[in-house]
Amino acid sequence: MGLMLSCKDASELIMKRDAEELKFYDRIRLMMHLSMCKFCALFEKQNDFINSNIKALDDTVVKEFPGDSKERILEELNNT
Amino acid sequence: MSDQTKTDSERVSELFKSHADYLFNYAITRVNDQHIAEDLVQDTFVAALRNIKNFESRSKESTWLTAILKNKIIDHYLKKVRQYHKESLDDLRSVEDYFDKNGKWNKTDQPQKWHINYNETIEQKEFYDILNNCLKRLNELQRIAFTMKHFDDIKSEDICKELKITSSNYWVIIHRAKLQLRKCMEVKWVNS
Numbered sequence: 001m002g003l004m005l006s007c008k009d010a011s012e013l014i015m016k017r018d019a020e021e022l023k024f025y026d027r028i029r030l031m032m033h034l035s036m037c038k039f040c041a042l043f044e045k046q047n048d049f050i051n052s053n054i055k056a057l058d059d060t061v062v063k064e065f066p067g068d069s070k071e072r073i074l075e076e077l078n079n080t
Numbered sequence: 081m082s083d084q085t086k087t088d089s090e091r092v093s094e095l096f097k098s099h100a101d102y103l104f105n106y107a108i109t110r111v112n113d114q115h116i117a118e119d120l121v122q123d124t125f126v127a128a129l130r131n132i133k134n135f136e137s138r139s140k141e142s143t144w145l146t147a148i149l150k151n152k153i154i155d156h157y158l159k160k161v162r163q164y165h166k167e168s169l170d171d172l173r174s175v176e177d178y179f180d181k182n183g184k185w186n187k188t189d190q191p192q193k194w195h196i197n198y199n200e201t202i203e204q205k206e207f208y209d210i211l212n213n214c215l216k217r218l219n220e221l222q223r224i225a226f227t228m229k230h231f232d233d234i235k236s237e238d239i240c241k242e243l244k245i246t247s248s249n250y251w252v253i254i255h256r257a258k259l260q261l262r263k264c265m266e267v268k269w270v271n272s
Contacts, residue, residue: 006179006182006183006184007179007183007184007185008175008178008179008183008184009183011175011255011258011259012175012251012255015251015254015255015258016251018229019229019235019236020236039185039190039191040185040191042191042192042193042194043191043262045198046191046194046198046262046265046266047258047262048198049194049196049198050211050258050261050262050265051230052201053201053202053207053211054211054230054231055230055231056201056202056208057109057208057211057212057231058105058106058109058231060105060205060208061101061102061105062105062205062208062209062212063104063105063108063114063212064101064104064105065100065101065103065104065118065121066114066118069118070096070100073096073100073121073122073125074093074096074097076122077089077092077093077096077125077126077129078089078090078093079089080089080126080129
């Protein structure tokens with residue numbers, strides 16, 4: 001990787017930045033790339049958006065426990 | 081009926097009635113298979129019944145149950161990952177097909193504008209439905225790594241250790257999972 005990052009490398013650095021602080025050199029290269037590439041700038045925004053909304057999935061009951069299995073398990077618990 | 085006169089079974093049955101939906105939802109996000117999710121929740125309550133005498137009613141029931149379920153899920157992950165290691169990690173699909181040979185976005189994979197307010201927290205059920213469906217499309221190993229990172233906040237190095245994968249494998253898995261998820265959200269949610 002030279003000073004100019006490819007989109008592939010830039011998106012990977014965005015990913016890594018979620019988990020750890022980037023090296024100074026990588027931060028500069030990423031900043032430069034993001035200022036020039038509108039697609040990666042969008043990717044960055046959308047990645048952040050997904051990250052910050054994803055957690056709430058645990059608190060939103062999308063699927064309920066299926067009713068017939070509920071009955072079965074309750075019966076088993078009661079007979080133990 | 082006071083707690084003293086209730087049998088252990090009765091107490092656990094009551095816990096089941098009030099927490100089964102939450103726990104099932106928690107499990108299915110992480111294992112993506114209805115039957116496995118049901119089994120994991122069932123195992124959780126069997127374990128709860130065995131340990132209810134040690135349960136301090138001062139701590140929160142839901143926290144206690146979630147902790148048991150979490151362990152069951154990790155055990156399940158480890159079983160899955162052992163299968164993967166048999167097949168070898170070399171077959172890992174890389175991120176190559178999203179980019180051309182110079183590393184530029186392929187035309188069809190270029191991120192498009194989303195007409196949303198990025199700072200807003202989303203509260204629509206629709207959004208979470210779609211997010212769930214997009215998570216389902218990830219392969220097993222992607223989803224395991226992804227949920228450990230994003231739902232359970234486990235450090236990258238610990239995920240690698242737990243799943244016995246190298247750090248570069250891990251980043252390929254996560255990178256590809258995110259590219260896939262972002263695109264799926266764009267197609268199914270934002271621009272549908």
